[in-house]
Every structure is written in structure tokens, then in C-alpha cells.
Amino acid sequence: MKNFQASLFGILLLAAAAAVGGQSEGSGRLAGSWDVVVTPRVCASGDLITTFKAAYYFTPGGTFSGVSSGTGSGGRGREQLGVWKHLDGKYYRFRIKTYLFDAAGVATSYQTVTHEVELDDDGLTWASFGDSRTFSLDGIQINAGCSTITATRWSPE
Secondary structure, eight states, X not given: OHHHHHHHHXXXXXXXXXXXHTSOTTTTTTOEEEEEEEEEEOTTTOOBOOOEXXXXXXOTTSEEEEEESSSOGGGSOEEEEEEEEEEETTEEXXXXXXXXXXXXXXXXXXXXXXXXXXXXXXXXXXXEEEEEEXXXXXXXXXXXXXXXXXXXXXXXX
């Protein structure tokens, strides 16, 4: 019985070590709530088109939810869902999907946004650059663009 318990303990210890060792350094630092400023840009020149604010939430498990103040559903902000992952060190990637609606509230298309994030050393701010692609509801790409984002972590104080 002692050998069985010792073997079981050893297996559990190795499994725990493998799980911890499999996590990359800094992989969870993006998790949390963020105030963001989104700046759509002309891809070729980088010139600013407009800016709007949003709130983003990155879950520890790699999913994303957000809402933006950019024009969306009949003039409301756009609800967003997505996924994110740690790339290396202080670098991350996220991908968002949101549906676009006309003034009557009818879905007309959807948009995906993919960004590469660089988290500051303090973990309280980040900046990113990426692209957006708009598709018809049938999945045919009808538009593309670029944007930058700056973000500040929400604080309970």
C-alpha cells in the first residue's frame, strides 16, 4: 500500500510540475479589464480616421468580451467577443468578432479585428496594432482597414 501511495504521489507531483512548466512566463498578465482608445487608420499612410473608446475584458482562460462606443447596432455601441493568447514575453495576440447592424437593428455584416499587443513592463498599460476585415453575412470580404489601440488597466481604486 505504501508503494502505491508513493507512486501515486510521484505521478501527481510530476503532473503538477508539467502543468506549471508548460505555462509560459507572463502568459496571464493580459487578463483583466481595460479602458481602451481605438484609432482606425488609413493602412497605407497610418493617418488617423477617427477615435472611440471601448471596454475590454480578457479572461484568464483566453476568451475576450468587450463593448465599444463606436457606431454599431442602430447607433449603439458594438458588443464584441473573441479569443486571445500569449505569444512570448510581453507580447499577445487577440481576435475579436462583432456583428454590424443597420438603423433598424437588422444584421448586415460582421467584422473581425486582429491585433498584436505589447504589454508595458508594469502590466498597467499596453499598445497594439492590427487590422480589421468586414464580411457580408455570407462570408465574403467587403472591406479592410487598420487600427491602433492604447489601453489602461482598470483599478478597483
